Amino acid sequence: MVLTFTRDFDTPLYKGKISVKTGLFINNEWVDAAENDTIDTIDPATGEFITSIADATAKDVDAAVKAATNAFLTTWGTRTPASERGRLLSKLADLVERDADKLAAIEALDAGKFYPHARHMDLNNVINTLRYFSGWADKATGKTIETNEGKFAYTRHEPIGVVAAIVPWNFPLMIASWKIAPALATGNSLIIKPSEVTSLSLLYFADLVKEAGFPAGAFNVVTGYGRTAGQALSEHAEIRKISFTGSTLTGRRIMETAAKTNLKRVTLELGGKSANVVFDDADLEQAIKYTALGIFFHSGQMCAAGSRIYVQSKIYDDFVKGLTAAAQAAKGGSGFEPTTTSGPVASELQFDRVMDYIKSGKEAGATLVTGGERIGNKGYYIQPTIFADVKTDMKIVQEEIFGPVGVIVKFDTDEEALKLANDSVFGLSTAIFTTNINRAINFSNKAESGSVFVNMASLPDYQLSFGGYKESGFGKDMGEYALESYTNVKAVHINTGMRV
DSSP: OOOEEEEEEEOSSOEEEEEEEOSEEETTEEEOOTTOOEEEEEETTTTEEEEEEEOOOHHHHHHHHHHHHHHHHHTSGGGSOHHHHHHHHHHHHHHHHHTHHHHHHHHHHHHOOOHHHIIIIIHHHHHHHHHHHHHHTTOOOOOEEOOOTTEEEEEEEEEOSEEEEEOOSSSHHHHHHHHHHHHHHTTOEEEEEOOTTSOHHHHHHHHHHHHHTOOTTSEEEOOOOIIIIIHHHHHOTTOOEEEEESOHHHHHHHHHHHHHTTOOEEEEEOOOOOEEEEOTTSOHHHHHHHHHHHHHGGGGOOTTOOOEEEEEGGGHHHHHHHHHHHHHTOOBOOTTSTTOOBOOOSOHHHHHHHHHHHHHHHHTTOEEEEOOSBOSSSSSOBOOEEEESOOTTSHHHHSOOOSSEEEEEEEOSHHHHHHHHTOSSEESEEEEEOSOHHHHHHHHHHOOSSEEEESSOOOOOTTSOBOOEETTEESOBSTGGGGGGGEEEEEEEEESSOOO
C-alpha cells in the first residue's frame, strides 16, 4: 500500500500542512514499486530523515511505458484536440497556483531552498511556463509549400509518442515544468523521473495533473536511482525521445544507450562553468550584487552559475572587496527563517564533493579570499567561497563545482576577456557587465554559449530558449524553440495533376 508523508509546519515563513503520496504515479494511480524497495530522502538543512519514496526498477518503467503508450494510442496525442490540451495545461497552472504555498514548502524542506525564493521565483516560473505552453498547444502548425502546379505539398508537426524526462535535484519542479509543458502541449505521453534526492514536489504535482483532468497514462512519475530507473528509461525501445538535465557524464551515458538501443531522440542540458565578465565601465555596485546572486544563489547549485569571474584590472581590487563583503554577509540557516540568506547544498554527497574542490583549490596554490569552511555542525552548509590568483588549468577553474564557490581572474583587454570566457569545454551561459552597448553586442555575438545575459546574472525566462553549446549539451528548454524537441515534422506530397 502506498504511504502518504505528512508534515505540519509552524515556522515564521510558512504555517500549514502538506501531504505527499510516496509511491509511483502510473496510469493516474498510485502504486508501490514492484520490488517494494524504497529510498530515504534527507532534509539537507539538518541531515535528518524526512520520508521514504518508492525505488523503481525496469519492471516499473515498463509498466509506465505501457500506460503511456495506451494513452497515446487511445485518449491522448492527436486524439485530444490541441485546444483541449491547452485548456488542460491552463487548468493545471491554476491548480499549481492554488497550491503554490504548499509546493514551495515541500521544496524548501526537501531541497533546502529558502522558502520565499521557492515560492516567488521557482513556483511562479512553473505557473508561467505551464500557461505559456498552454497557449502554444494549438499553434504548432506546419506549412504549405510551393513545389509545382501538379502537386499540393505541406508539412505537419506531430507528437513523437512516448517521451521520457529525467530532471535534477537543484530545481526539482521548475526544471520539470520546462519539459512537462511542451511535451504535453504537443500531445506526447510523458514519463518523468525526478532525482531521488528531491522527488517530493513532483509527486505532489502528479495529483494535480490528475485533478486537472489529464487522461490516465498521459503523465507518469517514476522515482528511483539513475543507474536503475534512469537507465531503464534510456534503454526502453518504446520510448521515442528522452530529455535530460544533469551532469555531462550522465548525458554521455544516455546518448550511448540511445545509440545502442532504438536511436531515440535525445536532448541534453548538461554541465556549465559559466563566465561572468565585468568591464571597468560597468555599474560596479550592480555588477557586484548580480555576480553574488549568480554564484551564491541556492548555494551555487545552478548549471548556469557564473563561477568563472573575470574582472578588468582597473576595478579589480574594488570588485574583490565588494564581492568578499557580499559573501561574508551571508547567513546560513533554515529555509523557513526570514534571516537566512545561505542555504545548504542538497545532500551529503554534494557537500563532500564541493569541499573536495575547495581542498583542491588550496592545494593547487589558489588564494582563498574568503569562505572555504563548513557552517555549523548540522546539515550541509558551506560558506560562500572566493578564490583568487588562480591558473586556468586548475580544477576549480575548469570543472563544474555546483556549490557556492567562485574564482576571480584579472584581465586587461576585451580580446583577453573573450578568450578567457570561451576557454571552457562548457558553453551554457555567459554574463557581461558593461555600459558600452557596442561592447555588449560584440561580446555577446562572440561568446560561445547558448545564452548571454548583459548587466544581470544568468536568470533564464520561460519565453526564451535555454540550452548549451559544446559539452553543455544540445536542444532547448523553454520558449518556442522547445516545441521542436517534442515534435516530428512530416512532409506530405499530394499529386493533383502529375501523370505518367
